[in-house]
Amino acid sequence: MEIIEKTKNGLIYYQFKRFNQLNWVEHIFTSRIGWNNENISEKLSKCLDMPKSNRISLRQVHGTDVVLIDSYDEDFNKLSKLEGDGLITDLPNIILSTNHADCVPIYFVDLNKKVIGVAHGGWRGTYGNMTRNMIDKMKGVYNSNAKDILVGIGPSIGPCCYEVGMDLVEMFKNRYPNFSNIFVEKDDKVLLDLWRINYLQARDMGIEVQNIIVSEVCTSCNVDKFHSYRKEGGTKGRMVTAIGLRSGA
Numbered sequence: 001m002e003i004i005e006k007t008k009n010g011l012i013y014y015q016f017k018r019f020n021q022l023n024w025v026e027h028i029f030t031s032r033i034g035w036n037n038e039n040i041s042e043k044l045s046k047c048l049d050m051p052k053s054n055r056i057s058l059r060q061v062h063g064t065d066v067v068l069i070d071s072y073d074e075d076f077n078k079l080s081k082l083e084g085d086g087l088i089t090d091l092p093n094i095i096l097s098t099n100h101a102d103c104v105p106i107y108f109v110d111l112n113k114k115v116i117g118v119a120h121g122g123w124r125g126t127y128g129n130m131t132r133n134m135i136d137k138m139k140g141v142y143n144s145n146a147k148d149i150l151v152g153i154g155p156s157i158g159p160c161c162y163e164v165g166m167d168l169v170e171m172f173k174n175r176y177p178n179f180s181n182i183f184v185e186k187d188d189k190v191l192l193d194l195w196r197i198n199y200l201q202a203r204d205m206g207i208e209v210q211n212i213i214v215s216e217v218c219t220s221c222n223v224d225k226f227h228s229y230r231k232e233g234g235t236k237g238r239m240v241t242a243i244g245l246r247s248g249a
């Protein structure tokens with residue numbers, strides 16, 4: 001398994017093993033156990049050991065816009081009202097965060113330049129190639145080299161459960177004609193593999209395959225641990241990604 005489950009003070013959360021090897025990055029993916037919308041900032045702040053007031057979470061719109069955090073002078077509360085589905089920074093002590101209930105969380109770390117990012121990719125963001133946008137931004141703004149970037153694809157609805165209609169099948173086939181095995185046919189259903197599409201998008205951007213980590217944990221199959229919009233027929237519950245650079249990074 002690429003991802004590990006941790007339990008602390010009644011909270012269950014998840015981390016990528018590979019990211020844990022970096023002592024200058026903190027990251028987590030929350031579960032439905034112990035977390036709620038009221039305690040989230042406080043608990044994230046404790047888990048990451050970074051100030052609660054430095055948490056940034058955009059108004060997500062299933063788009064592909066990326067917001068850069070390049071100054072401590074911003075009002076982070078105000079920034080969190082901006083629309084966007086991706087965040088990038090090279091500043092320590094800032095908690096970048098996105099909200100999920102089946103949509104794919106994608107984490108980015110430039111091992112050389114020490115730049116981090118996180119993105120929210122449902123089918124729309126994945127179709128729009130949010131992963132490419134994130135990597136493009138890292139290259140353009142921070143001069144990141146694809147060979148140095150680690151990509152982590154976190155828990156979300158998997159190809160075991162994500163049934164889609166023929167309209168989506170056609171859209172993805174037309175836009176990504178070279179992507180193989182992005183659909184799974186089961187009985188008379190077609191399931192879409194968002195993990196593989198994000199993986200292939202990252203690979204196409206020059207990320208080394210050994211640096212693309214897929215958690216392969218399905219939120220819909222594991223609804224005891226995760227919120228799943230599909231499985232629960234809608235939910236207000238969200239899992240939250242968080243990533244931050246430690247002071248002195």
Ligand SMILES: [Zn+2]
Pocket residue numbers: 157158159160161162218219220221222
């Ligand atoms: Zn599943």
